Amino acid sequence: MANVEISLKEIMTTAEGAVGAAVVDYTSGMALGTMGGGKDLDLGVAAAGNTDVIRAKVRTMEHLGLKGEIEDILITLGSQYHLIRLVQSRQGTGLFIYLVLDRARSNLAMARHQLKRIEAELEV
Structure with missing residues (x-):
């Protein structure tokens, strides 16, 4: 099992073309953790909007x-x-993983596969 920080690091390093990622509680709209992003991608705003x-x-x-x-x-x-991936585990109920990919540098099928694997290992 992996915590939020470890999961975000893994997403950012394994998903080719990753620009930013967040684990978000969709009952409140609050990001439990973010990685990447920048001035053109405010992950806190994105977390609330994707909720x-x-x-x-x-x-x-x-x-x-x-x-x-x-x-x-x-x-x-x-x-x-x-990509918005709802966490299906008992411990992750009410959470989603949000991933932004650079379209020119990413492989969408592989990114979906990585998110599914990471979602299964996420422990909050």
Whole structure:
């Protein structure tokens, strides 16, 4: 099992093209930890905003009567991928991992694979 800091370090070093990452509590919108980012990517603001994305999708699924759980959400920009991976473990209920990738330098399939592995090992 890995804590938030170790998980973020692993994401940033194993996900090719990683620009920034955060572990976020989507009940409060607060980031439990961040790594990377910068003046053009405020991970605290992104954490709060992506909390609204998750809440909206969960509500929509409920209204549609869809069963199952969200694994991840992908937002594609011209130069970046934004991945939101909901943590499914008992200890991570109410959390998500947020990863921003440089689109030109990343492998989206491998990044999703890495996030799934890291999510399984995350302990809060």
